[in-house]
Amino acid sequence: MSNALHLILRRFARPLAASVAVMCALSAYGDSAPDVSELMQGFPPAADHKVSRSNFMLPPNNRWAFQHIRELQPTREIWRGNGPVVHLPEKFQALGTFTATVREGRKVSLDMFLEESHTDGFVVLHDGAVVYERYLNGQQRHTQHQMFSATKSYVGTLVLLLAHEGRIDLSQPMARYLPELESSAFCDATVQQVLHMTTGVKYTEIYDDPESDIWKYGHVFRVWGEPEPGYKGALNIYDYLPTLPKQGTHGEGFHYVTPNTDVLGWLIRRITGKSVDTNISERFMQPLGAERDAYIWLDDEGNEMAGGGLNVTARDAARFGAMIVNGGSFNGQQIIPRVVAERILAAGDSATFRRFYDDPWYLKVGHSYKDQWWVFDNPHKAVSAIGIHGQFIYMDPVAKLVVVKQSSSPDAEGGANESNDTDGPMIYQALAEHLLKNSR
Amino acid sequence: MSNALHLILRRFARPLAASVAVMCALSAYGDSAPDVSELMQGFPPAADHKVSRSNFMLPPNNRWAFQHIRELQPTREIWRGNGPVVHLPEKFQALGTFTATVREGRKVSLDMFLEESHTDGFVVLHDGAVVYERYLNGQQRHTQHQMFSATKSYVGTLVLLLAHEGRIDLSQPMARYLPELESSAFCDATVQQVLHMTTGVKYTEIYDDPESDIWKYGHVFRVWGEPEPGYKGALNIYDYLPTLPKQGTHGEGFHYVTPNTDVLGWLIRRITGKSVDTNISERFMQPLGAERDAYIWLDDEGNEMAGGGLNVTARDAARFGAMIVNGGSFNGQQIIPRVVAERILAAGDSATFRRFYDDPWYLKVGHSYKDQWWVFDNPHKAVSAIGIHGQFIYMDPVAKLVVVKQSSSPDAEGGANESNDTDGPMIYQALAEHLLKNSR
Numbered sequence: 001m002s003n004a005l006h007l008i009l010r011r012f013a014r015p016l017a018a019s020v021a022v023m024c025a026l027s028a029y030g031d032s033a034p035d036v037s038e039l040m041q042g043f044p045p046a047a048d049h050k051v052s053r054s055n056f057m058l059p060p061n062n063r064w065a066f067q068h069i070r071e072l073q074p075t076r077e078i079w080r081g082n083g084p085v086v087h088l089p090e091k092f093q094a095l096g097t098f099t100a101t102v103r104e105g106r107k108v109s110l111d112m113f114l115e116e117s118h119t120d121g122f123v124v125l126h127d128g129a130v131v132y133e134r135y136l137n138g139q140q141r142h143t144q145h146q147m148f149s150a151t152k153s154y155v156g157t158l159v160l161l162l163a164h165e166g167r168i169d170l171s172q173p174m175a176r177y178l179p180e181l182e183s184s185a186f187c188d189a190t191v192q193q194v195l196h197m198t199t200g201v202k203y204t205e206i207y208d209d210p211e212s213d214i215w216k217y218g219h220v221f222r223v224w225g226e227p228e229p230g231y232k233g234a235l236n237i238y239d240y241l242p243t244l245p246k247q248g249t250h251g252e253g254f255h256y257v258t259p260n261t262d263v264l265g266w267l268i269r270r271i272t273g274k275s276v277d278t279n280i281s282e283r284f285m286q287p288l289g290a291e292r293d294a295y296i297w298l299d300d301e302g303n304e305m306a307g308g309g310l311n312v313t314a315r316d317a318a319r320f321g322a323m324i325v326n327g328g329s330f331n332g333q334q335i336i337p338r339v340v341a342e343r344i345l346a347a348g349d350s351a352t353f354r355r356f357y358d359d360p361w362y363l364k365v366g367h368s369y370k371d372q373w374w375v376f377d378n379p380h381k382a383v384s385a386i387g388i389h390g391q392f393i394y395m396d397p398v399a400k401l402v403v404v405k406q407s408s409s410p411d412a413e414g415g416a417n418e419s420n421d422t423d424g425p426m427i428y429q430a431l432a433e434h435l436l437k438n439s440r
Numbered sequence: 441m442s443n444a445l446h447l448i449l450r451r452f453a454r455p456l457a458a459s460v461a462v463m464c465a466l467s468a469y470g471d472s473a474p475d476v477s478e479l480m481q482g483f484p485p486a487a488d489h490k491v492s493r494s495n496f497m498l499p500p501n502n503r504w505a506f507q508h509i510r511e512l513q514p515t516r517e518i519w520r521g522n523g524p525v526v527h528l529p530e531k532f533q534a535l536g537t538f539t540a541t542v543r544e545g546r547k548v549s550l551d552m553f554l555e556e557s558h559t560d561g562f563v564v565l566h567d568g569a570v571v572y573e574r575y576l577n578g579q580q581r582h583t584q585h586q587m588f589s590a591t592k593s594y595v596g597t598l599v600l601l602l603a604h605e606g607r608i609d610l611s612q613p614m615a616r617y618l619p620e621l622e623s624s625a626f627c628d629a630t631v632q633q634v635l636h637m638t639t640g641v642k643y644t645e646i647y648d649d650p651e652s653d654i655w656k657y658g659h660v661f662r663v664w665g666e667p668e669p670g671y672k673g674a675l676n677i678y679d680y681l682p683t684l685p686k687q688g689t690h691g692e693g694f695h696y697v698t699p700n701t702d703v704l705g706w707l708i709r710r711i712t713g714k715s716v717d718t719n720i721s722e723r724f725m726q727p728l729g730a731e732r733d734a735y736i737w738l739d740d741e742g743n744e745m746a747g748g749g750l751n752v753t754a755r756d757a758a759r760f761g762a763m764i765v766n767g768g769s770f771n772g773q774q775i776i777p778r779v780v781a782e783r784i785l786a787a788g789d790s791a792t793f794r795r796f797y798d799d800p801w802y803l804k805v806g807h808s809y810k811d812q813w814w815v816f817d818n819p820h821k822a823v824s825a826i827g828i829h830g831q832f833i834y835m836d837p838v839a840k841l842v843v844v845k846q847s848s849s850p851d852a853e854g855g856a857n858e859s860n861d862t863d864g865p866m867i868y869q870a871l872a873e874h875l876l877k878n879s880r
Contacts, residue, residue, distance in 0.1 A: 040742060043709035044678040053514070053740055068516075070735075071742050074493070076511050079582065142519065229669040238484040269483035293733065295510075300493055302480060302511050 036137070039064040054225025059410035062389065066146040066408045067120060067139055069297055069311050073222065076304060078277045078285055078294035078312075086289025086331045088315060088322075089129040096132070100430035102423035113427055117390055117419035121145050121314035121406035125322050126399070126435045133314075137408065142292055144311040145406035148387030151296075151310035152261045154320070156372025158268050158279050159195055160340050167271050170195065177267050180238070185246035186263050193250045194260045195371050198352060200248030203257050216240065217259060220299050221309070236301040237262050253355030254369050258307040261372065265306025276306045287335050288319040308387065314404045321385075321393045321402035345383055345397040347375045365422050378429040388412040390420035399432035476577070479504040494665025499850035502829065506586040506848045507560060507579055509737055509751050513662065516744060518717045518725055518734035518752075526729025526771045528755060528762075529569040536572070540870035542863035553867055557830060557859035561585050561754035561846035565762050566839070566875045573754075577848065582732055584751040585846035588827030591736075591750035592701045594760070596635055596812025598708050598719050600780050603631075607711050610635065617707050620678070625686035626703050633690045634700045635811050638792060640688030643697050656680065657699060661737060661745050676741040677702050693795030694809050698747040701812065705746025716746050727775050728759040748827065754844045761825075761833045761842035785823050785837040787815045805862050818869040828852040830860035839872035 038049045039061065053072050056065035065072060096111035110132070114122055120139040124132040135141060162168040168177070170192040175182045177191075185201040186194065193199050204212045216233045218224055220240050227233070234240035241263055248255075265276045272279055277296040285294060294316060297309030323330035328341035348370030354362050367377035376382045385393040390407025405424065411417040478489045479501065493512050496505035505512060536551040550572070554562055560579040564572040575581060602608040608617070610632040615622045617631075625641040626634065633639050644652045656673045658664055660680050667673070674680035681703055688695075705716045712719055717736040725734060734756060737749030763770035768781035788810030794802050807817035816822045825833040830847025845864065851857040 043706060043715075044676070044741075044743070050741060052742075068742075070510065071514050071516050071738055073514060074511050075515070076508075082582065142522065226666060236484070266483065275483075298511055301484075301490060302492075302508075303484070 036060045036063045040068075052225070053222060057223060062410070063118070063120075063137055063408040066389065066406070067137075067143050069146045070144075070295055074298040074300065074302070075295045075309075075311070076275070076277050076298055076302070078296060078310075079281045080290040080293050080316075081281070081286035083286065083289060085291050086319070088125070088319070091126075091129040091131055092133070093131045095124065095431070096134075098431060098434060100427040102426050103418070108423070108427070110427065110431070113419070113423060117405075117424065118407045118409040118416070119390070119405060120408055121404070123314045123318045123402075123404045124431070125318050125402040127439070128322055128326060128400070130315075130318075131435065135314075139314075139406070141315065142313060144292065144294055144313055145391075146297075146387075147310040147312060147317070147385070147391045147406070148308045148389065149258065149261075150317075150385035150387040150391045150393055151306065151308050152258075152372040153385035153393065154280055154284065154310060155261050155264050155268065155276060155306050156195055157324075157336070157340070157344065158276070158283060159191065159264050160343060160371055161283065161336060162268065162271055163191075164337055164340050168267065174263060174267070177270055178263070181242055181263065184242045185244050186241070186260075187246075189250045191264075191267065194263055196348070196352075197254055197256055197260050197369060197372075198251045199255065199257065199260055200246055200250050200252065201255065201257050201259070202245045202247035203255075203259070213244070216243075221297060221305050222300065236299045237303045237305075238266070241266065252352075254353045255356055256369070261307040262305070264372070265304065268306075276304050280310070284320055284323075284335070285316065287333060288316070288323060288330055290316040290319060292316060314406055317393050317404045317406075318402055321395050321404065325395045325397060325400055325402055344371065344373055345395065346370075347381045347383075350377070361421065365425060376425045376429075378425055380429060380432055382425060382428065382432075384425075386421070388417075390417055390424075392420070392424065394425070394428050396428065396432045399436045401428070401432045401435060403428050403431075476500045476503045480508075492665070493662060497663060502850070503558070503560075503577055503848040506829065506846070507577075507583050509586045510584075510735055514738040514740065514742070515735045515749075515751070516715070516717050516738055516742075518736060518750075519721045520730040520733050520756075521721070521726035523726065523729060525731050526759070528565070528759070531566075531569040531571055532573070533571045535564065535871070536574075538871060538874060540867040542866050543858070548863070548867070550867065550871070553859070553863060557845075557864065558847045558849040558856070559830070559845060560848055561844070563754045563758045563842075563844045564871070565758050565842040567879070568762055568766060568840070570755075570758075571875065575754075579754075579846070581755065582753060584732065584734055584753055585831075586737075586827075587750040587752060587757070587825075587831045587846070588748045588829065589698065589701075590757070590825035590827040590831045590833055591746065591748050592698075592812040593825035593833065594720055594724065594750060595701050595704050595708065595716060595746050597764075597776070597780070597784065598716070598723060599631065599635055599704050600783060600811055601723065601776060602708065602711055604777055604780050608707065614703060614707070617710055618703070621682055621703065624682045625684050626681070626700075627686075629690045631704075631707065634703055636788070636792075637694055637696055637700050637809060637812075638691050639695065639697065639700055640686055640690050640692065641695065641697050641699070642685045642687035643695075643699070653684070656683075660739050661749070662740065676739045677743045677745075678706070681706065692792075694793045695796055696809070701747040702745070704812070705744065708746075716744050720750070724760055724763075724775070725756065727773060728756070728763060728770055730756040730759060732756060754846055757833050757844045757846075758842055761835045761844065765835045765837060765840055765842055784811065784813055785835065786810075787821045787823075790817070801861065805865060816865045816869075818865055820869060820872055822865060822868065822872075824865075826861070828857075830857055830864075832860070832864065834865070834868050836868065836872045839876045841868065841872045841875060843868050843871075 051061040051064050098110045120137045122134045163170050173188045175187040189199040219227045292313050294312035296304045323335045324341045327338045328336040348368030353368040367375040374384045374386050380396045380398040382396045390409045392405040394403040409417040491501040491504050538550045560577045562574045603610050613628045615627040629639040659667045732753050734752035736744045763775045764781045767778045768776040788808030793808040807815040814824045814826050820836045820838040822836045830849045832845040834843040849857040
């Protein structure tokens with residue numbers, strides 16, 4: 001499966017039949033697929049090399065678009081502050097030829113993997129130092145790259161911080177904080193259930209039905225450009241979230257529904273009086289001495305896409321991961337409490353995670369999902385932010401390894417993106433063991 | 441007159457009857473005008489305090505919008521580079537109580553003037569040092585503010601640089617460089633005529649006629665949101681510019697037509713192979729050691745609004761002015777050749793300037809327009825970038841004074857904005873004399 005529509009919910013692969021419509025959309029390119037390096041080149045670009053607000057999610061346009069979201073959508077900056085850049089120590093190693101075993105026993109070098117998984121930005125930190133770094137497909141070190149659902153892990157971390165500070169009670173129903181949601185599925189879901197994505201929400205993803213929920217969420221953020229004239233659905237996130245009705249039982253099992261994170265975003269705004277992006281600036285970007293401003297994708301009324309709108313440089317995402325893997329401390333400062341960092345780095349409940357999913361990925365690669373973070377079922381139980389089309393902030397708590405990968409796979413998940421979602425953690429686990437052994 | 445529609449052409453006040461339609465649009469607010477400080481406050485903001493892509497140019501929404509253009513439109517960053525910030529020397533003086541005489545013999549203090557002229561950002565440099573600085577209406581030192589037609593002076597300076605380097609011949613007809621324009625008014629206009637805005641272009645501004653040119657240019661950049669369904673006009677700048685036919689004689693007189701600058705933008709792209717914003721980054725922002733990235737407003741196909749899309753901090757705009765008033769040199773480095781800076785600081789031809797205009801402003805306040813810069817008819821013949829609603833990079837070559845003013849006047853020009861356009865240069869001239877006297 002491969003399509004923008006997957007923005008909505010990662011890995012909730014039922015109904016699989018829906019992928020047919022997705023493939024039809026892609027086949028429009030057929031053999032005349034434009035050369036990626038020519039996209040948006042020239043003044044004006046050739047008609048078949050133009051990337052626009054209505055076609056940017058489709059491959060190969062997404063190869064250009066994921067480094068250029070602000071040229072297509074309204075965005076808000078995430079200020080790095082006025083302070084000095086905290087430079088990452090650099091201890092580069094020639095890891096490009098490091099070879100690991102991936103699916104079906106195939107051996108692949110790290111550089112080959114980066115090529116075949118449509119990488120744009122890639123940074124590896126070990127013990128807080130940059131040991132490997134590459135930029136491909138025109139990305140530069142200062143390029144902010146679309147992170148999709150990796151955004152959720154920033155949001156989850158903010159909620160954990162507010163809970164630690166006593167400003168949110170995770171056991172309370174969401175309607176206590178957001179009475180606007182009282183007629184929705186989220187009314188009696190606890191904050192913790194929303195964080196874990198175990199809410200019972202009626203949420204359809206019928207890709208060839210423009211009335212389905214998946215299309216409605218996308219329309220809020222103009223993922224496919226302007227909706228058809230006469231479209232009656234919600235066009236901002238506040239109108240949209242209260243429309244989602246309950247189905248099933250909260251807390252029963254993991255069900256990946258992106259609007260859960262947008263509910264958390266609303267909660268953060270309500271509690272702090274500041275947007276999610278301002279919180280990310282003040283809590284993370286500024287104290288981490290980020291190199292660059294980041295930015296976030298907005299709906300047309302100025303509301304940030306908490307579920308998937310972050311755009312950040314690879315190095316600044318690596319700073320975030322390095323801080324967590326180091327127990328919340330960075331450059332000698334405690335950025336988040338150690339207990340919050342330790343909670344993020346712990347594995348969750350695998351039975352809850354697998355209850356509704358029978359996809360092999362869930363049974364063999366993934367382990368759990370908690371507090372808006374994924375856990376891999378590999379020897380080091382690595383914890384990761386993950387976004388569609390190959391975005392990762394992968395943290396190995398045993399090896400103190402952080403891998404940031406920013407990609408523009410033609411597939412959102414599955415298909416070509418299995419390289420990111422399945423081969424990736426296999427390589428990173430092997431790399432962690434290699435670095436651990438060599439540093440002893 | 442006061443309206444977003446003035447984006448199109450500054451001060452080309454005929455037909456004046458058009459202002460009636462403009463005033464009707466404004467009166468929709470009547471006595472129930474929302475409190476500016478409440479705009480876009482809360483999660484969600486109240487319905488009557490929402491600023492959107494379709495209403496942001498209307499007062500009072502513009503008071504919020506001009507500091508938040510990227511939250512409403514697609515934009516592209518103008519990178520400050522990786523180098524260190526070149527800090528501006530600071531020699532602050534208590535100039536807030538400095539008093540000058542403005543229209544009708546009224547005395548006003550500098551701070552009173554800033555309040556009544558809807559100021560957001562204000563920086564005064566004398567001999568390269570900041571002597572006064574204020575931020576109002578929520579603006580902060582790091583806020584990039586919409587500059588409207590002050591953008592044009594950056595574009596004109598780029599063209600002068602390319603001409604100085606022999607890459608553009610100002611005497612050549614535009615079609616030599618841009619054959620796409622051969623059926624348009626610009627075909628046989630020389631580059632110099634386009635720079636001076638003395639092209640003969642058929643260009644109407646009938647504000648209550650959605651078929652008029654003024655609306656068509658605005659639609660390219662979604663100045664009023666999405667056009668009505670079925671709109672058949674151009675929706676990107678490359679489709680739009682070739683549609684403008686010739687009327688009159690090139691070189692005869694000044695005629696302020698914003699698309700002239702978009703033609704220059706296209707020329708810069710064609711010659712350099714880079715967007716206007718990339719040129720601004722490489723030629724100005726990076727060598728000037730800017731404090732912050734700037735950004736530029738785009739049409740929906742990624743093309744920058746050369747005629748009015750720059751958003752930049754007050755201090756970084758002041759760096760640009762300080763460099764020019766200092767003969768092209770800044771922080772000990774020659775950023776642009778002295779001869780180009782001297783050309784910018786020289787007055788133009790007043791007779792050409794006044795040929796088509798009988799507005800008192802043209803006869804008493806303005807002196808000339810050349811190379812995309814305005815010249816005032818005050819004792820020091822100050823040169824200025826000017827944008828609607830009160831944007832200025834005012835350079836006094838005698839006193840080595842630079843004033844950057846960023847505003848959100850309810851009126852584009854005239855009306856309340858006479859405070860900016862007429863009182864402003866009166867105050868700045870008096871301030872220049874005051875600073876000159878005190879520094880002797």
